[in-house]
Amino acid sequence: MTSKHDRLPIGELAARSGVATSALRYYEERGLIRSERTTGRQRRYARAVLRRVAFIRAAQVVGLSLDEAQTALKRLPEDRAPNAAEWKGVARAWERRIDQQIADLERLKKKLNGCVGCGCLSLRKCALYNPDDTASRRGSGARYLLGDEPPTVS
Numbered sequence: 039m040t041s042k043h044d045r046l047p048i049g050e051l052a053a054r055s056g057v058a059t060s061a062l063r064y065y066e067e068r069g070l071i072r073s074e075r076t077t078g079r080q081r082r083y084a085r086a087v088l089r090r091v092a093f094i095r096a097a098q099v100v101g102l103s104l105d106e107a108q109t110a111l112k113r114l115p116e117d118r119a120p121n122a123a124e125w126k127g128v129a130r131a132w133e134r135r136i137d138q139q140i141a142d143l144e145r146l147k148k149k150l151n152g153c154v155g156c157g158c159l160s161l162r163k164c165a166l167y168n169p170d171d172t173a174s175r176r177g178s179g180a181r182y183l184l185g186d187e188p189p190t191v192s
Contacts, residue, residue: 045074045082055091062091070094070108072116086117100132101139146183 052059065071066081071090073081090111097107110128114120120128173181173188182188 044085046085046087048073048081048083051083051087051091055088055095057091057095065091065094065104068104068108070104070111084117086119089119090114090116097132100135102132102135106135145185 046054048059048062051057052062055062057065062071063081066073071083071087071094073083073087076082093111093114094104094107097110098104102110110131113128114124173186176186177184
């Protein structure tokens with residue numbers, strides 16, 4: 039059990055974590071972190087919240103949304119550092135996410151020199167791959183960039 043002296047005010051948590059107080063309040067509103075309130079209604083955070091905030095920032099660097107970070111945080115303890123097994127389970131999920139991002143970026147890299155349909159980076163090829171804007175029937179956005187394949191041209 040931690041004493042009230044082991045609790046951090048929001049300003050100290052912000053300074054130590056490098057995250058703005060407004061973001062900390064937002065994380066708390068979203069249920070990513072928790073605080074206790076003093077009799078004067080000031081927020082106080084357990085020191086373990088520093089790790090959770092660092093985790094949230096790392097998740098964002100990897101490309102996870104806050105919803106995805108929250109799902110991952112539910113698998114980790116709130117009051118202590120995760121053990122190796124707990125962390126390994128989360129890390130495996132992140133590896134899959136990073137692998138997917140790499141695959142998406144590789145696909146994008148290959149398509150940058152051709153038509154990404156249709157948004158359109160190649161006016162010459164557009165008439166071949168996307169006559170009458172047929173890509174638009176598949177939905178909004180640059181359909182070929184999003185993974186749809188252009189029709190083969192004979």
